[in-house]
Amino acid sequence: MSPTLVLFHSNLRVGDNPALAAAAELGPVVPVFVLDENFGRPLGGASRWWLHRSLQSLGNDLRDLGAPLTLRQGDLLDEVKALVHETGATRIFLQHGYDPSIQKGEAALHKWGVKSDVEIKRFAGQVLFPPETIRTQQDKPYTVFSPFWRACLKQASFGPLVRCDTLPPVAEQPLSLDLEELHLLPSHFDWTPSLAEAFTPGEAQALETLDAHLDEGLRSYKEMRDHPGHSPGTSKLSAHLRFGEISPRTIWHRTQEAMARDPDLSCDGEWFLRELGWRDFSYHLLHHFPSLPNAPLRPAFENFPWSQGPSAELTRWQKGLTGFPIVDAGMRQLWQTGWMHNRVRMIVASFLVKELLIHWREGEAWFWDTLVDADPASNAASWQWVAGCGADAAPYFRIFNPVLQGEKFDADGTYVTRFVPELAKLPKKFLHKPWDAPATVLEEADLTLGQDYPHPIVDRKQARGRALEAFQSIKAEKPRGISA
Ligand SMILES: Cc1cc2nc3c(=O)[nH]c(=O)nc-3n(C[C@H](O)[C@H](O)[C@H](O)COP(=O)(O)OP(=O)(O)OC[C@H]3O[C@@H](n4cnc5c(N)ncnc54)[C@H](O)[C@@H]3O)c2cc1C
Known part of the structure; x- marks a missing residue:
């Protein structure tokens, strides 16, 4: 043979x-x-x-x-x-x-x-629901998630997982490069040890990560998935999925089994699978709109007045030095571990495109370079969603307030103080707005703003006004040639 x-x-x-x-x-x-x-x-x-x-x-x-x-x-x-x-x-x-x-x-x-x-x-x-098989009643692709997911669930019937226990080899192996010869690792300065501390790539770890999530994380998933300091947190399966070390079908089957064993898990399990649905939705969009990583799905955004030219503000955002603690914690988590919590991804992305008016493509490119789960579909679709120019996008007037978001989702400051330790001695009341702390409080917390930690990069009130004006200057239109 x-x-x-x-x-x-x-x-x-x-x-x-x-x-x-x-x-x-x-x-x-x-x-x-x-x-x-x-x-x-x-x-x-x-x-x-x-x-x-x-x-x-x-x-x-x-x-x-x-x-x-x-x-x-x-x-x-x-x-x-x-x-x-x-x-x-x-x-x-x-x-x-x-x-x-x-x-x-x-x-x-x-x-x-x-x-x-x-x-x-x-x-x-690659996905649970091949994009070409999920169509609206008008035989068009979906551009709104909820009806997309309802249509998917109607088709959700997967055969058993396949496996092979042995692979017949060829008589004579073809020549192979050594892995090192692919030069995938950094050649000068090795910045990867901190990634290796946070993650172990590979199929065995992917399966272990799923098991741990089903045993420990799933029970509180729906309630706690938005709290970046909470442990156990979300599944952290994204990079394993990105490289296909685990199939989405495996996650689907194992989650269904966990829900069948313990009906109390049904609500959290369904919510978790719904998140997996967002991944499918991103691939659905990428398949039908291959320009997704480069061009806004809403054509009006081609004329959006983004700020022009190289920007010191972009660098401060990338380095986690904006002076807004939850934004800085997220950007430092990304740099140190190659991953960032979903809630914080939304906050930092909104901050870049709305408070700083920097093009979403700059943020998408930075994520592409620094995320271990950088995904051609989910990254572009999510950036467009936050910027308001994508499918089922957040409306332009929805501007995440980084202080309120921090106070709501990281109330005890566990997350912020992990990645911005210079704020650790601040009373919780000021953790998400150190600029409001009286001088005596700052002194007691060993914190000099502008020296140990930056002053806010923008006046939020002004920045919000500027963003609303910019977003109002373009007419919101439906995404390119589609209806949902
Ligand atoms: C600006 C921005 C950029 C993003 N870039 C990426 C990216 O490059 N790669 C990526 O995999 N995800 C991306 N996401 C989506 C989401 O943040 C991550 O999938 C999630 O944080 C991964 O953590 P987890 O595995 O613990 O997620 P869980 O909450 O455990 O979710 C399980 C799985 O569902 C999928 N998923 C969850 N949320 C989303 C979502 N909103 N969109 C698409 N898939 C989702 C992921 O595959 C994830 O592993 C981005 C979100 C934003 C706001």
Whole structure:
């Protein structure tokens, strides 16, 4: 039997991997990962670190099953052609991807496969509900989440998870690069140890993280998911999902099982799966509007009066030096750990686009570089949502007040003082607005504003007025050519 090449990209797992399982049933398998940096948007620094560690873990798992991972770098099609030639493979199996850069690769492979008599077969697995299968009654894509999710739930019936316990190897392994030769890790200054302290990439950890969430976090998920200082917090599965170390179906099935075992978990479980639905919704949008990472879904925003030119304010936002504690805590959490709590992502994003009037694409790009879960769909869709120019977007007059948000969701200051320790001695009353503290209180807290911690970067009242004016200057229109 001729071997099957199985191409991995954003599905770095052996469990519930339909492409791998189908190949294993047919005979020898050659698992392959090609790093093609000319395809699409280059990965950010934090994602490169995650990918390195994830490939390491996948390589070990595949070797244990019998078929080592072959690593290549270069043009995807050229590398695949070379491997077909070297191994005599007649089939290429892969997971169908909804990221336009992956789709470009798939299209090139398909075109070549037809000419060369090599079977190219794509399998589901990236999302729960393939974007092309969820349509409005008018046969259009959805642009509002709630009806989208209702339509999804009507179709929610998934077969059992697939698995393979052994992978028949080829007689002669093709040459593989060493993982280090992909140069995914930083070459000069190694800033990754703090990421490694916060996260362990790989499938085994993804499954453990899910189990821990179902055992400890799920019970209070709906109530506490907005509180960034609360432990156990949200699942922290996002980067594992981004790299496909766990399938969304696995999360779906295990959550349903947990709810069946303990009906008290139903409400939290459904809420958790709904969040997973937001991930599907983001891919739904990206699939139907491939320009999502670059262009506003609401065309009126093309004329939005963003502030122009290089900005010291952007740098202060990136470094967590805005003088607004919850914003700074979020930006420092991101820098230190490669991840930020969802509530705080909304606060810092709103602050950038509304208080500072800096283009959402600047924020999206910074997140792309620094998040371990930087995702082509969720990142762009979420930034557009906050900026008010996306699907089902927050209305322009919804401007998160960082003081009230901090007081509501981090009332005891656990989160802010973890990442902004210079404020630790301030009484709780002033933690989210140190500028209001009387001089004696600041002195007792060993805090000199402008020296130990910055003065606020903007006068919020003025900034809010400026933002409302700017947002009113463009007419809110429906997203491009769609209805919900
Ligand atoms: C400005 C901004 C940028 C964002 N960028 C990204 C990104 O690049 N990658 C990313 O995965 N998420 C992004 N999100 C969504 C969300 O913040 C993260 O998915 C979430 O914080 C991940 O933590 P968790 O795994 O503990 O989430 P949980 O609350 O445990 O949720 C479970 C899973 O559901 C999905 N999910 C939850 N909320 C959302 C959401 N609002 N949109 C899409 N999927 C969601 C994630 O895959 C997550 O792992 C962004 C949100 C904002 C406001």
